[in-house]
Amino acid sequence: MTIRVHIDGRVHEVEPGQSVAAVVLNAAGAPRRLGVPDGPGASGVSDVSAAACAPDGPGVAFRRSANGQPRGPICGMGICHECRLTIDDVPHERSCLIECRDGMNIRTAEDPGDRNGSMGDWSAKDRSPEDRSPEDRSPEIGLREAAGPISAHLDTDVLILGGGPAGLAAAAALADHSVETILIDENPSPGGQIWRRSVRPPHQEDRANKSIRSAIARSTFLGSTTVWDIQPRECRAHCGAWQGQVGREAYLRVRFRRVLLASGARERFLPFPGWTLPGVMGVGGAQALAKSGWDVSGLRIVVAGSGPLLPAVASSLRQRGAEIRLLAEQASRSNLLPMAAALLTDRTKLRQAVRLRMDLGGVRWRFGTWPVRAEGDGHVQSVVMTDGRSEWKEECDLLAVGFGLVPNVEAALQLGCRLSKRGLPGVRREFRGRGQGGVHCGVQGGVHDKVPGDAAGVAVDPWQETSVAGVYAAGEVTGVGGVDLAEAEGRIAGLAMAGERAAAEEHFQSRARGRAFAAALDEAFALRRELLVPPDDAVTICRCEDVAFGQVASHESWRAAKLATRCGMGSCQGRVCGAALRTLKGWIHDVPRPPLSPVPVGAWIDDPEE
Amino acid sequence: MTSLTRDVVIVGSGIVGAAVAAELAGRGRDVLVLESGELAGGATAEGMGHVLFLDDHPEQSELLRVSLERWRSLQEELPNDAEVDVCGTLWVATDDEELQGAERKAEALGSQGIECELISPRQLRNLEPALSSSVQGALRLPKDSVVYPPNVARHLLKFDTRGSGCRSAGRIETQLGVQVVGVSADVSGAGGGAGARAGTRAGAVEVRLRDAPSILARDVVVAAGIATPELLPDCLVLPRKGHLAITDRYPGLLHHQIVELGYVKNAHAGEGDSVSFNVQPRPTGQLLLGSSRQFAGRDRFVDPSLVSRLMKRILEFLPALDRARILRIWTGFRPATPDDRPLIGRWQGDGVWVATGHEGLGITTSLGTAELLADLMDGRSPRIQPDVFDPCRVWRATS
Known part of the structure; x- marks a missing residue:
């Protein structure tokens, strides 16, 4: 069909x-x-x-x-x-x-x-409204039919944000103990980025399908649903789907007693000349688009950046018919040795690594190599690469480039959760009021710590509970560590929320293994000095507002730069440039203002009966 | 204990502090501006940035008139990032009572020489097709404008002697991350109560800093907005909380700043929470949606029920915005006073001056405030009648 x-x-x-x-x-x-x-x-x-x-x-x-x-x-x-x-x-x-x-x-x-x-010329100071052309005058924002929104109020014991491996594992564990759960994801189908629904079946089909089936059969899954506000005081999440996602607006208010943040991670993009050209995209981004039906066959692709995602995606794109021109990892070969040693202790991971190496047979794979600039007329046509000694040009139709992952901590910050580098001690509990059955999330608005910057995740205790009572976190959101760790953390969180601490403890060992491996990965793929050098002043840093790096460079903080230059004030709300500036300037997170994602005016209107 | 001796110290780099700094520097004073947070990062950054004429505060009309006159010349020199848009204001009426109010207002404004015109519902459809047909008419003030205040403040603080037209122009130095914890007049004990004029007074004002030696200055201007009582404990400035939202870009959807005529009525209807329809098209094509007013402490919490009320109000006037996407909602605090008038003038003791308490009109009236305060500091007789703004009235009221 x-x-x-x-x-x-x-x-x-x-x-x-x-x-x-x-x-x-x-x-x-x-x-x-x-x-x-x-x-x-x-x-x-x-x-x-x-x-x-x-x-x-x-x-x-x-x-x-x-x-x-x-x-x-x-x-x-x-x-x-x-x-x-x-x-x-x-x-x-x-x-x-x-x-x-x-x-x-x-x-x-x-x-x-x-x-x-x-x-356009909207900024013209001297034009009176009468001078503006009639084309400027359309009052419509779109959608002529007034179907009217669907509005609903839901109630649940546990609300899980994010339907990837961690969220699914938690949902399954909760379902095993008959705890009522709602699982929400912005994507149409569960599985997260790694098990994203694909037109062609993904590599881990069996494991993914098993995990998804086990979770979804026994809990409520809301796909294509964006959570845009969480009110800790009222234990209420505002979420919904609007025109486009489902063809009609549906605004939901979900009351919950406890919430699990399993919102995963996103790619870290570092700006370089030409990175805004169409055809330069993330490594995970290219993968996600290919999985959702983009035909990459015949495309000449350079895969660059850092991390274990690079060979995995290169292999997957190759299987879909793309020609991998170059696979360039910024980390040097010697830096990767400790990780190779860690691999030897894990048979499954070792097998995966060997398999990947075989899949990529014949592909040019360079270490200590990174992109300098992308070039092209309206679309990327080539990329200049360097190994620190010389520069050369690679022709390509697509440059897939990402420098590791950073946790999606925005909802956690809005809830008042502390962040830390994974494994750092010192998660203190300040928010009390946890009663017998229910949870009172008592965050004082506006009182938030300055938090550590680059790649920090949500700090959790052994039961995956955050510094805010009743708010749990699992998976990449606590620090990037891959699918096995995410599942272990999700299981522990789910079991702990179900009151099954003994059962949760059985997964501590596998979590510890996952964390050790994650630490080895962090070390191995640490960004090289050359990549932490700020880009030229003319390079765009904020893609939403077209702010150049030179405009923000002289400011003393993230907020000062935002106030003066509009950097980070656009649609993505600093998700892209904020992460880059944390890496390049050491600027810390600030607490994101609501909504977590752009949401229609109409969605804010409460039902009168509520 | 003390270190440098300064001519003028201004506490606060918001639009009022910046305007006063520029004015004083233009008159030859050397100014040090101290800011504890980001440059112009308080109410100046949190508000809407309207430069408009309001006739609802008769005792402020001179301050407004002088301010707007000075804005017109400042706008000529402002850089692009100040986002000046002379979009005009439409005060919209929803019923006969408000319509009659608009007519009276038009007459009153006309008699003060303020350019304005009454707009029929039919003209309105043409001017702003997105407005609801329930709007009965409007009063248009074409010279009103909107600006991006933090960058106006930044520009004012970049004051330099070239082009100032002043033979003995001074300098402005701005220091960020400096927290002032107290201000005391006449620390040398040698000064006497008499002369407010610079140079005739022997005393100095001590500016006490956190984690740094105090500064001695001839004059100190406290323009610290809602933080003012932390420095001058009797100086009653109250945080009046507001909610604002900004949308994604919808260029061409609106052409004027639009405010409901009920605005002033709503805004000052007692102590309770209120919401009013007040929308600005920004030069980016984004729409700034406001506003609410409440006394709710200094908690920055975004209150969903108040946002719901606000959005409902906005949709009554602009139903097309139902699907406009909101990027951000935030709260801020207007520095309010018990009698709705700003505090401009000398505080207790020689050499200590106050310029704050402008509530929602601080962007507009900052420039007139600067002129008035500088005149008082110079001992000149000001164009603007100073008595109604005398800050000591709040001290007297509380003591």
Whole structure:
């Protein structure tokens, strides 16, 4: 069965389950598939003209930035907001999170009707409203039919945010002990990024399906649902799905007694010249988009950055028909030795590593190598790489680049949870009031600690409970450590919440193993000095607001930079530039203001009966 | 114990402190601005940034008039990041009573020489098609504008002698991360009560700092907003909490700052919580949505029930915003006074001055405040009648 969608007025037949971002990428095609001859490789210099590259169809610019630059998706998982499109006349839709529906009308920045666009000449000081052209005057924000929102109030014992391995493991453990649970995820299906629903079955199909089935059969799963506010005082979460995600708004208020944060991690992007070109995306981002239906076959891809995700994604993209031009890990080979030693103690991981190495047979794999700049006309066409001694150019249609993962701690910060580097002692409990049966989350608004910066996760006690009573955390959100650790933490959290501490303790050992391995990974993939050098002043740091690094560099803090330059004030709310600036400038997190994700005005309105 | 001797120390780098600094420097004084947090990071950063004429405070009309006159010339020199947009204000009426109010207001403004026009419902559809058809008409003040106040303050503090037009212009130095814990007048004991004029007084003012030696200054201006009582314990400034929200970019959706005519009525209807419709189109295409007023301590908690009331109010006027996405909601604190008038003038003791308590009008009236205070400090007779702003009234009221 196929369904039809309109992209910039043209009809495209797509498969159900494909994400909008994926089908737009497919429709745009890539230069190579439009007949641009295969480049001569590493030594060659691209002379492909812009005209030859201009793709037929909607083009590669999903949106135009504040200054009018073309942009495409980078994170593939709802964080970066660069994939925003106008869908069924609603602007600012994150196309990576939305599955295609029959008859959907999709407009990119190439379409004159798109309203995600730049500010144009709106900033003109001297124009009176009468001078503004009639086109400026449309009062509609979209969606003519007034279906009216669906509103519901739900009640649950445990609310789990995030349906990846940690959330699923906890849900299953809670279900085993008949604890009522609601599991919410922004993606349409459970599984998180690692077990993201794919048009082609993923590698870990059996394990993933087993885990998902076990959790979902016995708890309530709400997919395509964004949690945008958590009120610790009232133990109430505001969440919902709106136009695009499900075709109709649904605003939910969920009351809970306890909450488990299993919101995972996102990629860390470090800015370099050209990183905003469409076709430069995250390593996990490329993987997520490919899993949701983007056809990468025939694409020439450079995979760069750092971490175990690189070879895994390179292998997966290769299996989907892509040509991996280069796999470049910034860490040096000698740095990776301790991790190799740790691998030897874990048979499963060792087997996976060996398998991966075989899958990548014939792929150029360099260590101590990293990207210097990406180049191209409206789309990435090549990337200049260095090993610290020399620089050379690699032609490519896609540069997948990510420098490790950082935990998604925003909901935790909003709840008042402390952060720490994993394993650091000193989680103190200040928030009391925990009674027999229920939990009172007593966070004093506005009183938050300054927290450690780079890659800090939510601090937890042995039962995965955070510094706020009744708030638990498990998985990457407590510090990045991979799927095995996430499952162990999720199980412990679920069992502890079910009051089964003895059973939870049985998983302590596997958690300890996971943490030791995570520590070895941290060490092995530590960013090299050269990557911590701030980029040139002209390099864009904030993609949402088009703020250059030079504009923020002289400010003394994250908040001062935000106030003066708009850095971090755009749609992604500093998710991308904030993480980069924590790494580059050591700036600390601040407590994010609500909502956790952009949400329609109408969603804030409470029912009168409540 | 004490170290440097300074000419003028200003406590607070918000728009009021910055405006006073620029004014004094323009008159030849050397100014040191001390800020405990981020530059202009308090109420100046938290509010809406409107520069508008309000006729509901007759005793402030001179302050407003002078301020707006000075804003018009300042706007010429402000950089792009100050986001000046002379979008005008539409005061919208929802019933006959408010419509009659608008007519009276038009007359009153006209007699003061303030440019304004009454807008029929039909004209309104053309000017702002997104407004609800329940709006009965409006009063338009085309010269009102919106700005981004933190960068205006930043610009004012970048004051330099070139182009100031002042023969003996002074300097401004700004120090961040300096926390002032107290201010005491006449520490040398040699000064006498008489002269407020600079140079005629022997005493100095001590500015006590946390973790640093005190500073002695000839004059100290406290422009610390809601933190003022921490430095001058009898100086009653109350935090009046407000909620604001900003949307994603919807360029072209609105063209004016729009405020409901019931605004002043709502805003000052006693001590209870109130919400009013007040929306600004920002130069980015974003919409700034406000506002609420409440006395609720200094807790920054975003109150969902108040947000719900506020959004409902906004949708009554702009139903099209139902699906506009909100990026951020935050709270801030207006420095309020018991009688709704700012505190501008000399505090107890020679050399200690206060400029704060502007509540929601501080951006607009900062420039007039600076002129008035500088005149008082110079011993000149001010253009703006100073008595109604005399800060000592709150001290007398409380003691």
